[in-house]
Amino acid sequence: MGALFRGKDPQDVSFNCYLAPDAGILPKVTVSQVYIQVLHFSHEANLMQKENQHSNENPGEFSIEKASLTAEFFETLLMNANVWIAFLDPKGSIVVWNTAAEEISGYTAGEVRGSNDIWKKLYPDPEYRKVVTEKINDAILNRQKLEHFETTILSKERVKKQISWNTREILDQNNETLGYIAMGRDISEIVSLGTKFRTLLMNANVWVAFLDSQTHIEVWNNAAEEISGYTADEVTGSNDVWKKLYPDPEYRKSVTDKILDIIANKKDIENFESKIISKDRSQKIISWNTRELKNGDGNTLGYIMIGRDITTEKKLHAEMIEYIGESAMRLKNPVEVIKYNMDEMIKRLEKGECTTEDLILQIKIQTKNAEQIVENLHELNRAVSLVFEDMPPELKRFLSE
Amino acid sequence: MDLPFNEDNEGMIYLVLSEPRNLRKKNIEVIKEITDKGFTAIVISTNDPYSVLRKDYLKGGINLENVHFIDAITKYAIGKESEGAVNCTFVNNPSNLTDMGIAVTELLKHIEGDNVWVILDSVNSMLIYISSVNLTKFIHFITSKLKILDISGVLLAVENGIDPSTLAQLEGFVDGIIKSEE
Incomplete structure (x- = not known):
């Protein structure tokens, strides 16, 4: 005996499936049948690609008999899916709460099934809960699916987590609401990385x-x-x-x-x-x-x-070039002046045209010139050390001595 | 060297460029030319002391009665003025532009009425002690003063011893550039 389920969206594919012995809380539809819808929904939501490979290949012809897959198979598949899967009855009470839902929320299936109290625990702030509920109710009223709806829950361990939800209404063949499937992906790490990246970028x-x-x-x-x-x-x-x-x-x-x-x-x-x-x-x-x-x-x-x-860098560079030109002018040529003055003095001495007094005066003048040139050179060295910050310390020390 | 003497006595300023080894020779040539024409020369020297220049000028046949010295190096080097100096004002430091300027002003007042040339020897020796910024300011001051008083002048400098930007500024203060042929 099989039951045919068809989602509201004409893209949904119908399945044949077995009635599972344990109908549980849903008298008209079996847990396994829900699993199949969930399986297909999860494929559409692009959340469980690997698990849906078979149905990808034969979406219009999938049947349990042909694939030799049992309801237990689907149950295992969905209960162990790596995304949070919850199925709610038309009144909003939790019917299915998979292992990932337990791990992410911290609440076991036993703690949540049969009521909708869990949402008060997951969204303890009434104002925030109201915002989330309104969004969901709005989707339900308009019979629309919610995709990539992000909320922040508070897990049982009091840890805030970001969840990205995909939800959809599940209908029977008479277009009556069977319930609602909610699939959540814990994107806390992604959001955290995203926040960190954004913080890095912005700063x-x-x-x-x-x-x-x-x-x-x-x-x-x-x-x-x-x-x-x-x-x-x-x-x-x-x-x-x-x-x-x-x-x-x-x-x-x-x-x-x-x-x-x-x-x-x-x-x-x-x-x-x-x-x-x-x-x-x-x-x-x-x-x-x-x-x-x-x-x-x-x-x-x-x-x-x-x-x-690089405004400052350019300005410093231009100033350095100007300074180097200035320093060359105040170093190179003055040294030549000293040289020629001394040459001249030697010639005078050789000719006997220079008194001792003149010689002493000239030597003292050139000594003063040389002292000033050394000071000019120190100034250049200091400027160079300041501009070229990555100069080795021993070289900086040598230039400043 | 032929300085272009203006018969209308209109003050003209020239930048004379010379090889470093010929700078003293150029100094003597300029002074001789000026004094031979009957002008009075005021020599601002930051390179050679009064005592050396005086001997060189005498040796070159220059009439020292027509030469006034502003010596900015002797007192700096030996801490005192040359004894028995005639027609010489000593400035205590070649970087003391204020005193140098005052000395020029006072001398120009003192010999007012005569045809005067002011010679600066040399731009390059001044650059040992002052930056190009201060040098150009000083030269601007001196040349402006000379132009107002219709007094001619010569700035001696070493060819290729001044960077392009400083040279460009100096060229703006003078009426002509004379390059030594030697």
């Missing part, structure tokens, strides 16, 4: 922006706000901020052309420098690294832009 000390495929800004981290002066609220959802950052239309065009050219050649942008005007009208130099992000089908998801404010 990175470089400008991070994510643009969608239309180049509208989706993500604008704290460093982007700090450097540009524009908050995430001001920029997300559009690409207008670039007109503000590059107010000169010609310069903006040259920057855009360069970026588009690189992207058109399917290259990533590396260390591309541009000058922006921040909100406080100050000019900053940014070094950009940009990459196009694609999905598995090769379609553009968007663009990630990482910018480093």
Whole structure:
């Protein structure tokens, strides 16, 4: 004897199945029959792909007799599925509570079956529970399924967990409600990782922006706000901020052309420098690294832009070059001056044109010149040590002595 | 060397560039040319002391009555002025631009009415003691003063001894650049 079950959605496939001896709380439908619906629902919800392989191959022709699968098989399958599976009767009382449900919630099937009190324990905050319940009731009323509905539960061990729910109403062949299936996936770790990643991204000390495929800004981290002066609220959802950052239309065009050219050649942008005007009208130099992000089908998801404010670095570099030029002028040539002065003094001595007094004076003058040149050199060394911070300590010490 | 003397006595300032080994020789040539034309020369020296320059000028046949010295190196080197110095103002330190400026101003007042040339020897020896920023400020001050008073001047410098940006600024203060042919 078999029973035919068909979900409301015409995509659902009907099954033939055995009546299991233990009808349990459901007089009209067997636990095994529920399992089959659950099995198929779980396949649609893409939650149990491995377990549904057989039904994937023959979705329209699946029958227990042909597959030689028993109700016990399905029971084992569903009870041991690695996702939370709960079946509720039309009044909302728990009928099925699988092992994963026990593990995630901390409540055994024995503690929860036969009532709907469990939800008060899982959602102890009445306000929050009301929000969740309203969402679910709304779906029920409109006879719609809920997919990827995320809630935060409090397990028996008082641990908060994030659950992603897929729920659906189960109907019999007369379109009468048999009950409701709820499948939950514990995404706590994913959310935690996601939160950690987002925290990392938002607090990175470089400008991070994510643009969608239309180049509208989706993500604008704290460093982007700090450097540009524009908050995430001001920029997300559009690409207008670039007109503000590059107010000169010609310069903006040259920057855009360069970026588009690189992207058109399917290259990533590396260390591309541009000058922006921040909100406080100050000019900053940014070094950009940009990459196009694609999905598995090769379609553009968007663009990630990482910018480093190198304004100070550039300024220091320019100052260093200027300083080196100045120092060369104040070191190289003065040494030559000393040399020629001494040469001149030697010639005078040789000719007898130089008195001892003159000689002493000239030597003292050149000594003073040399002292000053040494001081100038020390100054240069100190400047070099400051700019080149990664210089070995022993070299720094040598330069400063 | 032929300095372009202006018969209308309009003050002109020149940057004279020389090889380092010829700098003293160029100094003597310039002073001789100026004094031979009947002008009075004020020599600001941060390179050679009064006593050496005086002997060189005498040896070169220069009439020292027409030469006034501003010696910014002797007192710095030996801590005192040269004894028996004539027509010489001593500045205690080559980096003391204020005193140097005052000395020039006072001398110009003192010899007002005469045709005067002011010679700075040399830009490069000044750079031992002061930065290019302060040097250009000082030279701007001196050249501006000379132009107001219609007084001509010569800045002696070593060719290829000044960086391009400093040279560009100096070129802006002078009316012409004369490069030594030697």
